[in-house]
Amino acid sequence: MAYTNLQTRGVEPQIHSFPAVSRRDAKILVLGSMPGKASLDAGQYYAHPRNLFWPIMGQLTGAIPELPYENRLVLLQKSGVALWDVLKSCTRHGSLDSNIENEVPNDMATFLAQHPHITRICFNGQKAQNVFERHFSGLKDGKLRFTPLPSTSPAHASMTYEQKLEAWKTILR
Secondary structure (H helix, E strand, O other): OHHHHHHHOOOOOEEEOOOOEOOOOOOEEEEEOOOOHHHHHHOOOOOOOOOOHHHHHHHHHOOOOOOOHHHHHHHHHHOOEEEEEOEEEEEEOOOOHHHEEEEEEOOHHHHHHHOOOOOEEEEEOHHHHHHHHHHHHHHOOOOOEEEEEOOOOOOOOOOOHHHHHHHHHHHHO
């Protein structure tokens, strides 16, 4: 309700990402930019019904959308995949990444120090990669591999599900 009241007055509220979903033995970190409105409302990563993240992860890790959210997170983690967002908070009108302003990044250096087995960071979309490069260029030390992936967002409709799935298969290779 407070979010809606602020919006009607033309003031965008500061929105906050979710905590990382990870185990200490994670090998792959999938980074988004910031959860969209449907995800923020549900309190779950990639909750928009047309977002292809969970159908793709279902194909790759067994974390199918039909499973309860907590079970999907467990399957991701068992597969060595950690999930987080580059941004800790921002302001944004609607859910489009292009509307993100007032960025506050997450503490990526501490996270990576606490997860020493991560060797690959995969970006769910161009915005996540751009924000990471803007805030964390010093983390490109040769130990980590960086993999840009097509956004699973329904706003990124220039690729089919099959094309996105094929690109995302690289994360577990």
